[in-house]
Amino acid sequence: MRADRASRDESTTEPVWTTALRALVHVAAAAAFVGPTATVSGTVASSVGALAGVLVARKLASGPLRLPIVLALAATGLALAAGLHGVLSDAAWLARLTGPALALRIAEASLLLPATTAVCAALRVSSARVPVVGVIETVALVGATSSLLAAHRGGAIHRPFAIADPIRTAGGDPTFAIVLIGAIAVALSVLALVTEQRAGRALLHLGAIGALLASIVGTTRLLGPPSPPPSGEGLGLRGQGRESDAREGSDADREREQEDLAFRDEYRNEGAQAPVAVVLFHDEYEPPSGIYYFRQGAFSEYNGVRLVRTSRADVDQDVASGFPVRPYELRAAPASGAWRAQVRTTVGLLADHLRPFGLEAPVRLEPARNPDPRRFERVYRVHSAALLADATALLDAPAGSSDWSDAIRRYYLEGPADPRYRELAERIVREKLPASLRDRPFARAVAITSYLSEHGTYSLRSRHAGAPDPTAHFLFGDLTGYCVHFAHAAVFLMRSLGIPARVATGYAVAEEVRAGGSAVLLRGRDSHAWPEVHFEGAGWVVLDVQPRTALDGGAAPPDPELQRMLADLLRDERPLPPDPTWPAIARRLRRSAGGIARATTAAVALALVAMALVKAWRRLAPHWCAPASRPRLVYRAALDALSDVGWRRARGETREAFAQRLATQLPALVALTRVHLAAAFGSRVAPNDPRTLWRALRAQLRAAVPWWRRWLGTLLPWTFLRTR
Numbered sequence: 001m002r003a004d005r006a007s008r009d010e011s012t013t014e015p016v017w018t019t020a021l022r023a024l025v026h027v028a029a030a031a032a033f034v035g036p037t038a039t040v041s042g043t044v045a046s047s048v049g050a051l052a053g054v055l056v057a058r059k060l061a062s063g064p065l066r067l068p069i070v071l072a073l074a075a076t077g078l079a080l081a082a083g084l085h086g087v088l089s090d091a092a093w094l095a096r097l098t099g100p101a102l103a104l105r106i107a108e109a110s111l112l113l114p115a116t117t118a119v120c121a122a123l124r125v126s127s128a129r130v131p132v133v134g135v136i137e138t139v140a141l142v143g144a145t146s147s148l149l150a151a152h153r154g155g156a157i158h159r160p161f162a163i164a165d166p167i168r169t170a171g172g173d174p175t176f177a178i179v180l181i182g183a184i185a186v187a188l189s190v191l192a193l194v195t196e197q198r199a200g201r202a203l204l205h206l207g208a209i210g211a212l213l214a215s216i217v218g219t220t221r222l223l224g225p226p227s228p229p230p231s232g233e234g235l236g237l238r239g240q241g242r243e244s245d246a247r248e249g250s251d252a253d254r255e256r257e258q259e260d261l262a263f264r265d266e267y268r269n270e271g272a273q274a275p276v277a278v279v280l281f282h283d284e285y286e287p288p289s290g291i292y293y294f295r296q297g298a299f300s301e302y303n304g305v306r307l308v309r310t311s312r313a314d315v316d317q318d319v320a321s322g323f324p325v326r327p328y329e330l331r332a333a334p335a336s337g338a339w340r341a342q343v344r345t346t347v348g349l350l351a352d353h354l355r356p357f358g359l360e361a362p363v364r365l366e367p368a369r370n371p372d373p374r375r376f377e378r379v380y381r382v383h384s385a386a387l388l389a390d391a392t393a394l395l396d397a398p399a400g401s402s403d404w405s406d407a408i409r410r411y412y413l414e415g416p417a418d419p420r421y422r423e424l425a426e427r428i429v430r431e432k433l434p435a436s437l438r439d440r441p442f443a444r445a446v447a448i449t450s451y452l453s454e455h456g457t458y459s460l461r462s463r464h465a466g467a468p469d470p471t472a473h474f475l476f477g478d479l480t481g482y483c484v485h486f487a488h489a490a491v492f493l494m495r496s497l498g499i500p501a502r503v504a505t506g507y508a509v510a511e512e513v514r515a516g517g518s519a520v521l522l523r524g525r526d527s528h529a530w531p532e533v534h535f536e537g538a539g540w541v542v543l544d545v546q547p548r549t550a551l552d553g554g555a556a557p558p559d560p561e562l563q564r565m566l567a568d569l570l571r572d573e574r575p576l577p578p579d580p581t582w583p584a585i586a587r588r589l590r591r592s593a594g595g596i597a598r599a600t601t602a603a604v605a606l607a608l609v610a611m612a613l614v615k616a617w618r619r620l621a622p623h624w625c626a627p628a629s630r631p632r633l634v635y636r637a638a639l640d641a642l643s644d645v646g647w648r649r650a651r652g653e654t655r656e657a658f659a660q661r662l663a664t665q666l667p668a669l670v671a672l673t674r675v676h677l678a679a680a681f682g683s684r685v686a687p688n689d690p691r692t693l694w695r696a697l698r699a700q701l702r703a704a705v706p707w708w709r710r711w712l713g714t715l716l717p718w719t720f721l722r723t724r
Helices: 002-012 016-034 040-061 067-089 092-098 100-129 133-152 161-169 174-191 199-223 251-260 406-411 419-432 441-455 470-475 483-496 560-571 582-623 627-644 655-661 667-680 690-704 707-715
Strands: 275-281 291-299 340-349 362-367 378-387 501-510 519-523 527-535 539-542
Touching (some): 016 040, 016 100, 040 100, 040 582, 067 100, 092 100, 100 133, 275 560, 291 527, 340 560, 378 539, 419 470, 419 483, 441 483, 441 527, 470 483, 483 501, 501 519, 501 539, 582 627, 582 690, 627 667, 627 707, 667 690
Antiparallel strands (some): 340 378, 527 539
């Protein structure tokens, strides 16, 4: 009881500025929570309800009602609001009276205004009575505000649309606005807990939070937007550090990348939905397989267990080793011709990568101007020789290259000595191919990938990493694994048949993601490893394994709006400057002024209606109240009537002195004041019926004040606010 009384006293002495600050936080949180799904009128109703809830809680926190009763009243209010909303939503008479659109807005407001009032009041009273509940209140406020910005996660810089669209139209970057809004939301939520009674300490807290807010915004502007979390690092694509601008990477980088392409029992591709790059196409190209492959690295050297990055200088010369600081061409890259066509692309990296990547078979890399260094880590152009041939065109092509030495050919055929690889490969060829195709390298390679696709199961969880030969454990075991397992199995089976093959890594994304546009958005989940086979005249050709069974659910395609926005940023397309002519400016001002005027008018009208209802309730309450409350409520109604005509008690003036000042015109006020004070101080003498005195007072008021003044005061809904 003492703790409860102490908390009530504390709430009573809470500074007005603290209550105002709490009201601001609750109003902002309510608007942020309902804004994305409600209409403007619904958002206004929710904000007004939050304000009313905080003001009501200020009175209830120091009142006689116990906390369980307050919570029960709040629950009752929620139930009544839901019931009223249901009734008004189905009310045909309301739709006929106001029109369908206005009827829906009224029904929405009938739910949001009382519901928000009940929730905010319950939170505030609970926090005032039980201080530990303040933590719950803060969490609720932060959660409500964060819901507005939740859509921005995962690199979706174009969301929420209500915030991002105007910023993008003005040529800005929504990221900093999102960071600023989030920081302000956190700061205001923290301020909601500030209950310092001394102004100096309160200003100190405000200054500290302001400095924190400035540091968050300043750091974001200096360091740029947050980078996507590492993803694809298990395939040698990304790292924590940025590689130097050189054509040849360091030995440390080579060793790290060799360790990255490893077999794992549980592959956690964190940040899988975050965008890591965007690729612009400058030439039309449709891949024969329906999938765009962006190669970054190749693993061809067999180390006795798996394939690693080569340590030789005369192989894999078609793989880019460093980001371009000047244009350079890749050696041993395939030439454009009957099987390949030149495709030009621009790559904008949104996250650090160890090496550059390009469409399928990069031929030339060039540096490019970065249109937005805060958004893109690097920008470069790639000229690729993209494959045009289908399976029929490559069917007669010999495997390997006539330019290779015997040592290079043996290098691309090295693999495990386990005879089961060759036995399985020969069985696949016999079962999959007719006799006329069994000696064709391309048909043999396709048969192997087809077998793995039919019998394999894709899963990021497996149990092969601890085996002496993880590929054999996968291939001759449950055939359950992810892309590294399938790529190794395909390459080892192909090499056992004398087909030169290697594992390539990079990104793979379906052609449908492009959606008819000129850009493709790459995410962390698009990182991939696939087998490649070399054919005379065509170079290294992608022959990927696509398991028909997958234990891990597929993810949704990238948001086309985000893809389009990032592509526009990479193109450095700025919005058209606003028309400087005065007519255009005047039209925009009129539209803005009209929207502000409508919102202001709606808010003022809602406030006037609320005040009119409160005034009417105060005037009619004496007729419905219990006899014990009648002296107080009749006296309050009498003071409201006097406020209507401008007769109010001055500051410091007692009730008795006020009654004596008006005794000549209103003698009934003296008797009514005595009845009120006697009831307030617990007099046991039965007082006169206050309703009789109230009728006499109204008659005396009609005689003392002109009728137009009394009617004007009655029509003004805010006069009771000045009653003392």
